[in-house]
Every structure is written in structure tokens, then in C-alpha cells.
């Protein structure tokens with residue numbers, strides 16, 4: 193508690209006002225919270241590391257516990273009231289810390305909410321999730337599991353790195369990080385992963401600039417391992433985005449063969465370029481496509497050894513990092529996503545050569561974006577058969593009792609929530625009517 197009190201002593205009225213402004217913009221839910229924060233920091237370059245940390249952590253803390261805070265502070269509480277309620281109840285600030293920051297009337301109000309008690313509340317209220325999402329999770333989990341999952345999603349995520357195996361080896365990177373004062377340890381599941389304590393700034397760290405590692409959640413690294421690309425293969429990362437997994441696949445291919453990084457977003461693909469330069473990879477070919485049935489995609493029909501579909505999804509498995517998603521997504525947006533996912537998977541499957549592998553992955557926790565999409569695909573494409581994700585990982589030294597389909601969750605694996613299914617196009621079904 194002493195640490196919180198000390199940090200709070202340095203909080204100025206100005207910082208409280210700025211945090212309230214950022215919070216107000218985030219709570220309009222017109223833009224993603226991380227974009228609102230980045231923009232604020234770009235426009236206020238004089239803000240120090242600690243003040244940025246205070247604004248970001250406070251805003252994320254409030255968004256994570258918004259339902260609880262509204263129960264405490266009132267359904268129509270203003271951003272400033274939510275902030276004061278968070279500092280008093282979420283951060284446990286004692287009354288004397290509000291002197292000079294809150295008016296006498298506000299301090300009376302804070303005192304009253306400090307001692308306010310709440311009834312137990314509904315499952316959704318206790319989980320700090322919207323009702324519709326709680327209902328959908330309850331369809332595949334019991335109440336205790338939903339609450340456990342929600343509590344783990346409502347905490348900040350650790351910082352994981354993936355060692356670039358083309359340039360470095362994990363033990364050497366680990367030793368260097370520890371020597372330079374970072375508290376780093378090897379990830380327990382991913383053989384390429386390192387977990388750091390705290391949130392150190394790494395953008396200017398020489399080993400990062402030289403391409404020795406990238407930031408990537410350990411769970412996301414396991415998805416790359418499921419693709420298991422080999423040297424000289426033709427591999428397609430169908431939804432490459434800024435290339436988190438592309439870079440991992442390229443390094444696993446030892447910068448040989450051809451690795452196509454498709455995406456419909458020019459902005460995301462542009463973010464891949466500097467990362468490619470750092471990584472030292474020369475086998476990556478970013479390709480901007482208009483949609484999943486673009487002619488640039490069709491040219492590779494039947495040619496790919498491996499295809500990864502890291503599908504656009506609700507992102508609800510990443511609530512530790514993007515807590516605003518739970519308030520921004522709707523049942524309708526999820527339903528639209530499911531249609532898109534089916535269409536992308538069908539288009540990507542056409543690229544897989546006989547005997548080749550297709551991996552469908554999401555960072556969603558919802559069965560309709562995961563199993564339902566894969567089940568519908570398998571029913572319509574008898575040439576594809578499921579392969580055990582557990583066995584694919586085992587062959588790479590990862591022991592994880594996941595069964596046929598990979599399911600990762602923060603409360604069980606301390607990773608983001610991920611789903612993946614590994615499928616293989618049978619070589620013995622000539623001309624199967626699957627496309």
C-alpha cells in the first residue's frame with residue numbers, strides 16, 4: 193500500500209484532469225482505447241514515462257471494472273466521478289490523498305462511496321462483462337468457470353517476448369536481458385518465449401533494434417508452432433496484419449522458401465515493414481489484397497505447403513490488453529465476423545496443396561467463432577481432416593494437454609485466450625469436391 197500512497201503523492205491536479213479527458217474519449221467507445229491513448233501521448237510529448245503509465249493504467253483499470261464502478265458511483269456517473277471512485281475503491285487511496293485534488297463536496301461523496309456496500313449482483317455484474325457476452329459464455333462454461341475466466345481477463349497481461357531464432361538463441365537473449373537488469377525468465381510452454389516482469393520500455397534497447405526478439409504473447413507463439421513451417425516451403429499467412437506470426441514463421445523457415453503475408457489493411461501491412469527490416473528475414477512477401485477472393489490469392493491455388501488463417505475476430509481473448517473490446521463488441525458484430533471467418537477459411541483452404549496443412553486460429557473465446565466455424569468447414573470440405581494440435585505441439589517439445597483443438601485461456605495458461613484447429617488436405621482424395 194505504501195507504494196500506491198507514494199505514487200499518489202506525485203499525482204497533480206493537471207494529471208487528474210488529463211486522465212479524465214482521455215477517459216471521457218475512451219468511454220465514448222468510438223475508437224479503440226489504445227488508439228486514443230497513443231494519440232494523446234503523441235499530442236503531449238512532454239509527458240514523462242511515469243505520467244503516461246498513470247494515465248494508461250488508470251484508464252485501463254476503469255474500463256476493466258466499469259460495471260462495478262457504475263454500481264458504486266451511479267449508472268450516470270461522469271468520467272471524473274468514475275476516476276475518483278476508481279482511485280478510492282480500486283486503488284485504495286486513503287482520504288488524505290484526495291486533498292488538493294478533489295473539492296470538499298467531492299471528498300464528502302468519495303467518503304460515502306468508500307463505505308458503500310453492494311449486493312452480490314448478477315453473474316455478468318460480478319464478471320464485469322456485458323449481459324449478452326456472459327450469456328454466450330454460459331452456453332459453453334458453467335458459472336464458476338465464467339467467473340474464473342472473467343477475473344483473469346480483468347487483470348493486466350504480462351509482457352512476453354519471442355526470440356528471433358534466425359538471429360539468436362533463447363538462453364543467450366535471456367542471459368543478456370538479466371545482465372542488463374531486466375527480470376526475465378524462460379516461458380514454460382513456448383521454446384521461443386521469454387516472460388518479463390513489469391512493463392519495461394524496450395523500443396530503444398539494442399537487442400530489440402538488432403532484431404534479437406519481438407514482443408509476442410506466449411499463446412500467440414504456440415499458434416505459430418502449430419503451423420510448423422519447414423525450410424524452402426511455400427507458406428501463406430492469410431491474415432498477417434502487422435506480422436506478429438509472419439515473423440515467427442519466417443524465422444522458423446530460416447529465411448528460406450516463400451512466405452506470403454496477405455492482408456486487406458494497408459496500414460497494418462505497413463507496420464510489418466520495419467519489423468521485417470529488424471528481423472533480417474528475406475523470405476517474406478507482403479501482399480495487399482482487396483478481399484479473400486482477390487485474384488492475387490487465387491494465383492496460389494493448390495500450391496501452399498502451409499496456410500495460417502489468423503482470422504479477424506471479436507478479440508475477446510485479449511481483454512487483458514484491450515479491455516474496451518467487451519464494451520465495443522455487440523452480438524451483431526460477432527455474427528458478422530462469423531460469416532467473414534467462414535468465407536476467409538474457405539478461400540484460404542483452396543491454396544493448400546494435397547498433403548498440406550491449414551491452421552485456423554482466433555483470439556476469441558466464443559464457440560461460434562471457433563469450433564462452429566471449423567465444424568462447418570469440415571462438413572463442407574471432406575478432403576480436409578483434423579490433426580491433433582496436442583500431437584503437433586508435442587513433436588516440438590511442448591507438453592500441453594489440449595486435445596485435438598488448442599484452447600488457451602488466461603486463467604489456465606496465463607496467456608491471452610486463443611483457439612486453433614489444425615487441418616490437413618488429404619492427398620488420397622483426388623479431385624475431391626471441396627472447392
Ligand SMILES: C[S@@+](CC[C@H](N)C(=O)[O-])C[C@H]1O[C@@H](n2cnc3c(N)ncnc32)[C@H](O)[C@@H]1O
Pocket residue numbers: 430431432433434435436437438454455456457460481483484502503504505536
Ligand atoms: C487477428 S488479426 C491478425 C494478427 C496477425 N496475424 C498477428 O499475428 O499479428 C486479423 C487480420 O485479418 C485481416 N483481415 C480482415 N479481413 C481479411 C480478409 N478478407 N482477408 C485477409 N485478411 C483479412 C485484418 O486486417 C487483420 O489484420
